[in-house]
Amino acid sequence: MAEDFIKASGNKIEQYNSLVPQIAAVIAGESDLIANLANISAMLKTQFNWLWVGFYWVKNNELVLGPFQGPIACTRIQKGKGVCGSAWQQAQTLIVPDVNAFPGHIACSSLSQSEIVVPIIHKGNIVGVLDADAILPAQFDETDQLYLEQIVQLIPIE
Numbered sequence: 001m002a003e004d005f006i007k008a009s010g011n012k013i014e015q016y017n018s019l020v021p022q023i024a025a026v027i028a029g030e031s032d033l034i035a036n037l038a039n040i041s042a043m044l045k046t047q048f049n050w051l052w053v054g055f056y057w058v059k060n061n062e063l064v065l066g067p068f069q070g071p072i073a074c075t076r077i078q079k080g081k082g083v084c085g086s087a088w089q090q091a092q093t094l095i096v097p098d099v100n101a102f103p104g105h106i107a108c109s110s111l112s113q114s115e116i117v118v119p120i121i122h123k124g125n126i127v128g129v130l131d132a133d134a135i136l137p138a139q140f141d142e143t144d145q146l147y148l149e150q151i152v153q154l155i156p157i158e
C-alpha cells in the first residue's frame with residue numbers, strides 16, 4: 001500500500017476534515033498496531049507541524065513510548081505523572097495551554113509550550129494515549145480534542 005497524503009490548507013476544522021478521512025483510508029485494512037500508529041503520527045505531523053506528536057502505550061502498568069514524530073522523548077511515564085500520566089489516571093483528555101503552569105509536567109523538550117493528551121480506550125480500558133506538543137502556547141483547544149478523540153477511535157486494536 002502506498003498512499004499520497006494531501007496536506008490541506010484552511011482553518012483548523014477544514015484541516016481536520018481533510019485529515020480524518022485520509023487517516024481512516026490509510027489505516028483501513030491494516031491490522032498492525034505499530035504500523036498504524038506510525039502512519040497516524042506522520043500524518044498529524046505533516047498536517048500541523050507540531051513540535052512532537054505520537055503515542056505512549058500501556059505496558060505493565062506504565063506508559064511506554066511508541067511511534068512518534070519529533071525530538072527524542074522520555075520512554076516511560078508512570079500513572080499520574082506528567083500530562084500523559086494524568087490524562088491516563090483521570091481517564092480524560094487534558095488540554096494544557098501553558099505546560100510551565102502544569103504541576104509535574106514532564107519536559108521532554110524545553111521548546112514545548114502547550115500540549116494535549118488524548119486517552120485511547122479499548123473495551124473500557126485505557127490502552128494508550130495520543131500526545132501532541134507545540135512550541136506556541138495555547139495551541140490546542142476543544143476542536144483538537146474533538147477531532148483527535150475521533151482519530152484515536154479509528155485505530156484498530158486487538
Ligand code: SME
Binds near residue numbers: 083106
Ligand atoms: N510532556 C509529557 C511527556 C511526554 S513528551 O511531551 C513527548 C508529559 O508531561 O506527560
